[in-house]
Structures are given as C-alpha cells and as structure tokens.
Amino acid sequence: MTQGSPEIERLIELMARLPGLGPRSARRAVLQLIRKRGALLVPLAEAMQAVAATAQECVNCGNIGTDSLCGICGNAARATGELCIVEDVADLWAMERAHVFKGRYHVLGGTLSALDSVGPEELRIPRLVERIREESISEVILALNATIDGLTTAHYIAEQIEPLGIRVTSLAQGVPIGGELDYLDEGTITAALRARRAL
C-alpha cells in the first residue's frame, strides 16, 4: 500500500485499467515511473497531454491520428488503388507493422450484428462505397476476422461493392478461426496478404 497518498493510488488505479496490466503490474509500473521521474514520468505526462489534446479519428478512413486526415490518407503515394478493410484501428496498426501493404485502409469500427444493433450505417459502409468511386479504387481487400460476425460482414460488403465491378479479395486465412489480426505476427500477416484470393 502507498499509505496515505491518494494521488499515487489514483494513478495506480487508472494504470490498472489498461489492457495487459493488473493491479500488481500497475503498482510496479508506477513505482518505476516515479523513480525515473525526469527520464520517463515527465515526458510520459507531456506526451499524454499532447495526444489527449489532438487525437482524433480520420474523417476519411477512421484511423486514429492527430489531424482530421490521417498520415495514410494524406499521403499521395498510398493512393495505389488498393483499399484494405479492417474491423478495428488495432487491426490497421497490425497491418502497418508488417510493412507489406502499400495502399489505404477503411476502418469499419466493428462487425455487423443485429443482436448488438450494429447495422451497415454504424460501420461506415455507405462511406466505403463513396470512397471506392472518389479514390478510383481497383481492388478491395477484406481483412476481417474469421468469426461468424466477421464473415457475415465480409459477405455483406462483397455484395455491396459487387455492382461496382472491382476486384474483391480476402486475406488468405492461415489464420485460426476467430484469430484476430492484431494478435498475428508480421510474417503471418505478410503471407496472408500475398496469398489473398478472390471472394
């Protein structure tokens, strides 16, 4: 116990809510931060403040950045005509870590689920159809998780863009059922992208 320091207790309690951290590891992390006040704690506090003030969703693709248009959408070199559709920003970042995909993304922000009241409107699907026209997309790559909802969503999107007459492919699934993109290593993602197949 930190006995009588509500500020430190509060910091520990907040840290413990982060994914991958529990109460014990949060306590250890906080102790380390305080010991390295100048090298870690102060820069971390400043970095957090800066991100808190500027972080926002990209109006075009749903990625998270610090401008209204994210770095990928703002970069003309990434207008390759390829558009990769992911469920979540974490999946987009996982794809970027693998450094194989050179095109742009569209983040759905979830999967279709009638039971959870998530319909096409909630998933930026109408916006997706607009983007395909505006950005002269030639291939849409579905990189959705192999869960039931993920497969339903992939099927739905394929149906929506079929009339547009462009190529629709899906990541080859060396991926276990329900295996989430974010948990795959870069090599697996690269292999899955190279071996993508038409839907």
Place this chain on the structure above:
Amino acid sequence: MAGLAVTSLSLSHFRSHRSARVAADTRPVAIFGPNGSGKTNLLEALSLLSPGRGLRRATAVEMARLPESIGWKIAATVAGPHGPHEIATWSEGGAARQVAIDDKAATQVALGRILQVLWLVPAMDRLWTEGAEGRRRFLDRMVMSFEPSHAEAVLTYEKAMRERNRLLKDQRRDPAWYAALEAQMARAGAQIQSGRERSLARIARAQEGAGTATFPAADLALSDPEGRPAPEDAGALAEALAAGRRRDLAAGRTLTGPHRADLEATFAAKGIPARACSTGEQKALLLSLVLSNARALAEDTGASPILLLDEVAAHLDADRRRALHAEILALGAQAWMTGTGAELFADLGPRARRLQVSDSAGTSVVTTLDE
C-alpha cells in the same frame, strides 16, 4: 477392448459435493446411496468432461455449491488410446465454464476430441412423447460423439440464425444482410444435415442383428415438420432460406432449416412408432440406442465411450439388468451407474467398482467400498 476411462475425479464445491475424490480403473462403477445423497450430481460432473451444459443442461451458477456459491471445479485424469490427459473445468464468479486440457486453456469442443461421454437420465424417459427439441439434442449429441466438429457447425448455425431472427423481428428488409447470414447458415446447415445422416446410418449398422428383447432395435429417420424433403446441399438450403424470407418476416423467426428437423424412431420388431410404445419399451429403445452408439464408437475409434446411466438399473427386472451388465462388460465400457441400493449391482461382483454416497449435514460423502 481397451476403453476410455476416468481414472481419477475430484470435485470441489460442485452442487452437494464440497470436496470429493474418486479413483477408478477401467471397470464399470456402481454408485449407490439414498435419495438426495449426491449420486446424480457425481454423474453430472462427469458429463461436463464433454462439450455443452452437462446432463441437466444447467448453468454454471446453478452448479455452484450452496450456500457458499464461490464457484466450482472438476478435475479428472482420463486414460484412453491416446494416452492419459488431465482435464479441468471450472467456473468462477458466475462466469461461463472454462476448460483446460493438460494445463493449457482449451475450448469445450476440444474435449470431444479426447473423450466421448454418452448418458441416459430419467428426464429422457419422455423423449419420444415431448417436443422435437429434446430429440434433436439427443440426435446432435450422438452426431458429436462420432464427429466432434459437429458442435462447431451447430454453434455457427445457431449464432447466424439468432442474428437472422433478430432482423426478422426488427422487420429489417436489407437483402444483402439476409444473404450474408443465410450463406453462413447454409454452409453450417448442410454440414449439420449430412452429419446427422451419416450418424443415423452408422447407428443403423451398429444395430444390425443386435436387436434383442432387452435391447430392441429402433429404425431412426429424420423428418421435417412440414414434410418437405431436406435441401440437398448448401446451395439448396441458401435458396430455401432466401425464398422463405417473406414468410419468416411474418412469423418473426426462421421456419426452414435443420433446426426444425425431428428424429423419428420406430420399434423395429413391431413397426410401432416410439411415442406409441409402452413406458418400458420406450426406455428400452433409448437404452438400446445408447448402447448401439457406444458399440459403433468402440468399433470406429478402438475405445468404448464413457457411459453415464442414471437410475437405469431400477427400471429393469433382474434378467434385463443382468443382460445390461453383460453388454457393458462385453463393450469394455466404463459405465457409471446409479441406484438406491447395492443389491441392484450384486451380479457384477468384483467386475465393478462400488461407490457409496451418503449425505452428512448437507454435504455428500463418497466412499469407495472395495478397491
């Protein structure tokens, strides 16, 4: 024939058992004790070594021992043709039950790849006279014993159907959304249908020439409530689902598909439908089907499944009881059988292990009578 066997079982805060340990070998196990002592609870724990909610279809919360209700744990060592495995399953804080196989987190479906558990409980006495749902569940458990992946197909189908039913209830009319869900229902549904057909054929073969007065053969068939033929493949099922959308919208639920199928049984020797048979005959038919299922598994996998027979002995006269015991011994099955009195198992003598269960101030006590 070498069967599967649970060689050790321990229960912690599971129903009436606070802390019970049972050692066993490959022999059948006779469990006796007064009403309410905890015999069926012991079988229920064993049934949780297979996928699903166990032989009472209870929730994880219901199985937590009262009054403490702190969650429960079952641990077992299973011997079988693939060597021994350690299985643990538990639930904490009312959460869904978890499974570990050899100390590694595993899915419930994975349990079906290690061991098969078949059961017959008194609640199934009305199987042939009550609703189709119970018969479908009985059938699907049979299929899962042959093909563990059947469980995945059933889960996928049901999840996609719940989604579709929600669209129907909300009166949504987005054809692409329906098509996306129907594509998944069709793929899983076709797998369910063919798995059921294969298993019925397998059971029929296992029954060939095996029908006796004690264990009469039953002719089994799938039927549809509206007498429609089952769709031939996934494509045909997808078409049927699409064609049924309008009618389903009016009903607010899905009216076509393998979730509507029924299992029909006919007492083969008499040509009489099971539901019109006497109480004793209906029970004999069920017992005979469970034994055929076990025999087929023993032939296919080289190991007879674990059988849980709750209060079966009490309903058989002495001759039939002896015939049942002889059949179990011939199968080499580790059958866990319950009854109120030890005399029900007297004919087995040292060929079975004997467990006595008693109640001590609300806690079950399990005693092994001889080794």
